[in-house]
Amino acid sequence: MLSARQRTTLYSGIAGWTLALCLFFPIFWMLVTSFKTEAEAIGGMNSLFFVPTLENYTAINERANYASYLLNSVVVSFTATVLALAIALPTVYSMVFFPTGRTKDVLMWILSTKMLPPVGVLVPIYLMFKSVHLIDSRAALIVVYTFGNLPIVVWMLYSFFKDVPGEIIEASRMDGATTLQQIRLILVPLTLPGIASTGLLSVILCWNEAFWSINLTSTAAAPLTSLVASFSSPEGLFWAKLSAVSSLAVAPIILFGWITQKQLVRGLTFGAVK
């Protein structure tokens, strides 16, 4: 017989694995499908056993220049994240350490921009970028992503900075640290895990963003999400190719997330500094 503790461990282990497998299954299925022929791909369970083929990947390679889409995704995601962090750091610093009676309202107001459905501002934003000739440019995506993710970046940083005792910042002021030095030498080192996980989340959100990338880009600045979308259009759905291109699109970010997961977990469970 198992002791009570062993049973708890067993059950929570089963529950954890079940949940993890449920979450992982779509990615697994996508990956498996990407190695099937189109006929096998729509065959459902009948095609559980098949001879893996690389023909979908070859087809994608012939039709599109993967590297160019990848480069756009990397440049746009990381630039937008760095910009969002650069804007959010001093903003949140002042909100946390020099709050006014209205700081909470400002936070709410910042978040409220996220409550607006993006499609509601599609036309004005499209026209704005058109008038400055930035349609199908990385700059347009970077601007949209930077400000689109800013509310989330601000909110996450706010919770991390809140954990830093105000007296530590005051002590550094007494020691003669300028605002920039307080941020660079005290605040950033103390909240680095939090900043890193915020940045990582922002990169992932930018990477997977499809609405704006499909609407604002076509070829020159199109990121991987646009590439994926281009495979689900006029000629109908080609599940195997769609799976292959999706696998290619998420592979870099999954790899990136896997490498940084220790940092991410540490950041998201980041507690008191003391």
Added chain:
Amino acid sequence: MANITLKSVRKAYGIHEVIRSVDLSINDREFVVFVGPSGCGKSTLLRMIAGLEDIDGGDLTIDGERCNDIPPDRRGLAMVFQSYALYPHMTVEENMGFALKLAGVPERKRKEQVHKVAETLQLTQLLARKPKDLSGGQRQRVAIGRAIVRNPKVFLFDEPLSNLDASLRVRMRGELIKLHRQLDATMIYVTHDQVEAMTMADRIVVLNQGRIEQVGTPLELYRHPKNIFVAGFLGST
């Protein structure tokens, strides 16, 4: 040398007045204790002198110079916080040398100064440690050391002993008095503990609801309290 003068100094948060026209002059090398019930404004007053809170009205002068709009680090003050406020990611040595580093003191000179102070506070063995590996009393000494290294004209203490256990508190009290004699500096000390006030102060400033009730030596206040509040507050010791 450091005389501090407050002239009709005021502070309000919105319509709520926390400091109502305070006049006070603190002499060079004096050990002055601000005492009063919580919420009386003693910490706020100290933070206004430090430059961490803006002064809404009146004048603060240090050695004859008006300091209302001078940033904290240029007032020649050092402060020891209630929570010690050590930088958790720096070693004891880096903590103590931080102000010097910011001031552009070269590394060798900085090290020399830090080691000298560390020796007087018996911190030499701990210089390589991080704050989390120190006991409460040791952290307290590092916080004091960090203040001393800057060689300030005035030391400000914001309830520095309230986080220590009773026996350590008594010992640190003695060490602070000794330190005051050694350093020959002006010290302003905030506490809500009447015993600390009575045993450490050259002069006590009793505050209540943002006003000074009475200023005087411990015995003056004890023997000749100006009103019931002062008598009650110190007498309940």
